[in-house]
Amino acid sequence: MKRRIIPILIAMLLFSAFPAYAKVEKDGRLWQDESVYSIMVDRFNNGDIKNDVDVDATNPLGYNGGDFQGIIDKLDYIHDMGFTTIRLTPIFDNAKSGYHGYWVTDFYKTDEHFGSLKTFQKLIKEAHKRKMKVILDFVTNNVAPSHPWVSDTGKQKWFHPKQAIKDWDNQQQIENGWVDGLPDLNQENPKVSKYLIDAAKWWVQKTNIDGYSLPEVNHVPLNFWSDFSKAVKKEKKDFFLLGIPSKTTFVDVNKYQAAGLDSVLDFGRSQDLRQVFAGTDQTVPAESTEFDKNQKAEQSANFLDNENTIRFTHDIVDKRQFPGSRWKTALTYLYTTPGIPVVYYGTEIALNGTDIPDNRRQMNFRAEKEMIDYITKIAELRNQLPSLTRGTFEMLYNKDGMIVYKRIYKGETSVVAINNTNKSQKVTLTADQLAGGKNKEIRGLLEGDLVRSHKGQYILIQDRDHAEIYVLTEKTGINIPLVGSLTVVWILVFVFLYFILKRRKRNSID
Template identity: 35%
Template structure:
């Protein structure tokens, strides 16, 4: 069955490449945040690539620096590109008191645990060579009480909790200093954008001024936030939809009605269900006594096929557990089973090749009791996504008016094939707790080339097994 799934996926990708010009899809002037998929990581927790900066490092203490650095990201870059992500989002990289970049000490210096300025530039260059965008966090508050601006009296701090301070958001000097620091950060390191965090104390007018500053330095750059805001961010989170995703897949037979929140009006929305600031998705799964691999496959299929720009935190691909920092910020383990990694790669590859999944129309066809079916379409493509998050086999009848004339539905995850019935209806049937994605392909009747290719796959596979068996007998 796994061979069949791989062949179905490869056949679909070939169909997409033959009908859609990738160069046109990804032309720079046409790129929007909706075209992106974001891999979100903490530098300290990704990979240790340079032992020379391992001072005060203790990989056994989750509250301490664990050794991840800029060189480590370059070293493990294939891990990110293999999964098909187009953007890497970095947690704060400034000199700070904590491993996660919180409690910033100086906006003009990089944390020495992560590497030098030259190594940061080299890392960004390496990511750019792989056509990856690089975005970094810039916290507007919650900095260390020992921040250089507070220590030298440059700006007057506002005391906050846990040894942190905020800035007086109404102070013109504060606003000017922050805008200057942001402009210098983006310009010096040629970043493709920033994500503003800790923005609650700042009004919309100031945030829009910051956005304009970034756009002046890099007109193609993105300005994101991880908080709700009325400012003109390129994208901001929709927490209601994120919660809908999480609750709809953490257990089987859920109330999936909240998924109806997803519509065509989802531009500029960041979507994720796993997170670094609270309980990881695996934590909720384990608490509900569910089987993580099944839950994850359904959830990531929804993430990469529903409207919005998907964000996936590091560790999602290996189902990292943990309720809160630092337990949910485990050092990345690259020696784990790669089944989920491959599954994410397949989904992201489809999304990268398909205009319909990134910017196409969305139509909910069915959503009841955990069985959710929706359509994604553009002028050139039509897809049907079926998510059966129930404990029973589920089915749905779809009229041909939804699919189109002379079409068949070809499943790319499970290899299912659905043809139009004599009554003009497509009947899709999905096993319990399984996701399937169908592409509407031309139905030319008896598909001889596909059949021959399928037979060849099996002939080659069993031929290989026979050679291995015969070689084993010869050694006896």
């Protein structure tokens, strides 16, 4: 009995002796607490070879075999990295070679290459079992040239007259022009509007998805989005709408949020961050740090690349930098600033790629774990610290690649320091900057750094290519409970050894 009890007491004493920061509890789960793993269905994972119709894994412009079952098989992989939501490219029936999902031929059928509606419903259920949400691309701007509507003489008014977009600063041309020669839907026609909204509602009812991402959102009139958002959000509480604009134009995010969308990808901010973090020694532009100017900044979708852009890894390699280091500092910023991080599949293996379709390469699951482990760690801290998802934001230092900022929520203060320079850096913070942080300490949770206040100052020293996520806590000084607990532990160890030796001696005499 003694052999069992003493080790248990030792473990309990040691566990209770180590200092811990006071954790602030979240009230429920909000969309700003989510982190999104963005998947191009055809390029992620082939889980069912039975639906490999006309599949050619060597053809970057054709179907490569990814499907619903492949995603189901990898849900634990995604979940274990800390992602709480997956976003999928369109799954509706597509024209030949429509691997990307944007050449829709039927809004009420799944693409046979991806699997059945039943398998997709299973995917949603399996995700929900893991408390993960699912966002699905819903195409509203155009259809495939082979869609039955295009040749239907009774539906000619369902489309805008064929015309190219010549002036990308002209909103009327953007809304009425044909993108890449695809028939452009006329959402101002009540029949078109009703059809699209009814189809969107049907998918929510049938599958219980949690949100829609909306490609080419700026090619569709705002009044349609107002009607769309009101109707679709009635189908499910807390349903999320994410706008994805074409990257060639500036988009006023506030206008789309006013129309009922919850968030819109900000390509301007993405380009700023790519410029800063692909290399070193670059100051983050002021406009990309002014989160408080947008009342819904906490729901802004922050990203570095996606299926329509060159891979961020290519930017890094182009500047002759090491992808792992650059990705780590960039992701730390993405995960700890206001908004929802949206991470493109393959980021965890620094997948490379230039323009479409090279940026849509097949996922490779046989890769080194360094990046995966890092993403897992920062995701864990993001999920544990409400200040990183709900807190106020204040930049404390931003110069030539060295960045320090704080976030505060319900008394919890996080301080993030990112050294994206080519040498070690030192930054001195004051107690006033840390909102009354006099005689306290900031404890690093990412790499274990500890900085105590000294004469009202905190001196942060960061190695190059490193980041740390700190929390402000009471100064520990000499840890009396730890010293006392260790003393008790040693006494118990000696008592335990005494009884063991005494028993052995008695047995030897007998």
